[in-house]
Amino acid sequence: MVRANDGTPVVVDCPEADGFKLTPERLAAAITARTRWVVLNTPGNPTGSAYTPAELHALARVLLEHPQVRVLTDEIYDEIWYRDEDAPSLAAVEPRLSERVFLTNGVSKTYAMTGWRIGYGVGPADLVTAINTLQSQTSSCPSSVSQAAAAAALTGPQDFVRETVRVYRARRDATVKLVNDIPGLSCTVPDGGFYLLVNCQETIGQFTPSGNRIQNDEDFARHLLDSRQVAVIHGAAYGAPGYFRISFATSTDVLTEACARIATACADLSSAPSTVPSV
Numbered sequence: 441m442v443r444a445n446d447g448t449p450v451v452v453d454c455p456e457a458d459g460f461k462l463t464p465e466r467l468a469a470a471i472t473a474r475t476r477w478v479v480l481n482t483p484g485n486p487t488g489s490a491y492t493p494a495e496l497h498a499l500a501r502v503l504l505e506h507p508q509v510r511v512l513t514d515e516i517y518d519e520i521w522y523r524d525e526d527a528p529s530l531a532a533v534e535p536r537l538s539e540r541v542f543l544t545n546g547v548s549k550t551y552a553m554t555g556w557r558i559g560y561g562v563g564p565a566d567l568v569t570a571i572n573t574l575q576s577q578t579s580s581c582p583s584s585v586s587q588a589a590a591a592a593a594l595t596g597p598q599d600f601v602r603e604t605v606r607v608y609r610a611r612r613d614a615t616v617k618l619v620n621d622i623p624g625l626s627c628t629v630p631d632g633g634f635y636l637l638v639n640c641q642e643t644i645g646q647f648t649p650s651g652n653r654i655q656n657d658e659d660f661a662r663h664l665l666d667s668r669q670v671a672v673i674h675g676a677a678y679g680a681p682g683y684f685r686i687s688f689a690t691s692t693d694v695l696t697e698a699c700a701r702i703a704t705a706c707a708d709l710s711s712a713p714s715t716v717p718s719v
Contacts, residue, residue, distance in 0.1 A: 462480070462499065468505075478510075478511045488633040490523075490630075496528055504536060511530060511537065513530050513543050515529060515544065518632070520550065522632060539564050608688065610692070614692060619699060622706055625642070634688050635685050635687055637678075637683050641682040641683075647709065667705050668701035670698050672684045
């Protein structure tokens with residue numbers, strides 16, 4: 441999308457050792473005089489990592505030194521949140537950045553309304569005016585039915601959201617334990633969202649029963665699908681090679697069965713290709 445708008449995307453590594461989060465040092469090193477936007481997704485997809493107010497303050501201190509840089513904050517998972525305090529937002533944590541922040545959200549995640557295709561943005565009036573002008577000439581507008589449904593979701597009772605998050609938390613905790621009990625796999629506990637980013641680097645280089653070598657995370661994902669009919673998304677699709685993503689937005693029974701199949705698929709791997717005895 442950046443390239444489509446004549447920009448040059450600069451991807452900053454956020455390794456597991458840093459909690460899959462952008463550090464002030466990495467942010468400062470990536471910003472140049474040509475930088476115009478920083479995109480910040482918290483809670484994040486696919487990691488589920490989220491920034492604390494202190495971490496956002498540290499990023500804000502860097503951004504305050506570069507007045508030409510605006511920030512696009514993707515907060516669509518802000519209600520699918522497992523800490524006791526509310527999810528912090530950059531603009532609220534550092535009000536001096538408020539005129540440079542464009543906050544995006546939507547109803548797809550919190551209200552399970554993915555197919556309604558409703559998102560929204562909050563930001564400076566001049567930027568919102570420009571966005572409205574552009575969108576009116578590209579996608580015209582969201583359907584009136586979708587807008588009415590989104591308004592009902594946002595203004596109606598919110599009790600079910602808290603109940604949904606409670607269920608998600610239980611599924612998260614159960615799935616994290618199941619995954620971390622599988623030899624060769626590991627994952628951290630996400631603070632938000634409904635995904636696990638699972639480290640499968642120990643499986644790379646091993647061989648399947650049919651003799652195929654697992655060259656990368658995509659090969660491992662294909663091994664899960666072909667051998668045990670478990671569908672996951674390989675991490676390289678998110679710029680995270682050596683990992684794969686699990687969604688726990690499904691029933692506990694399905695998650696338990698899926699993890700059992702993944703464990704079997706991992707146990708099927710060996711450090712050397714199997715040999716077929718000659719007859």
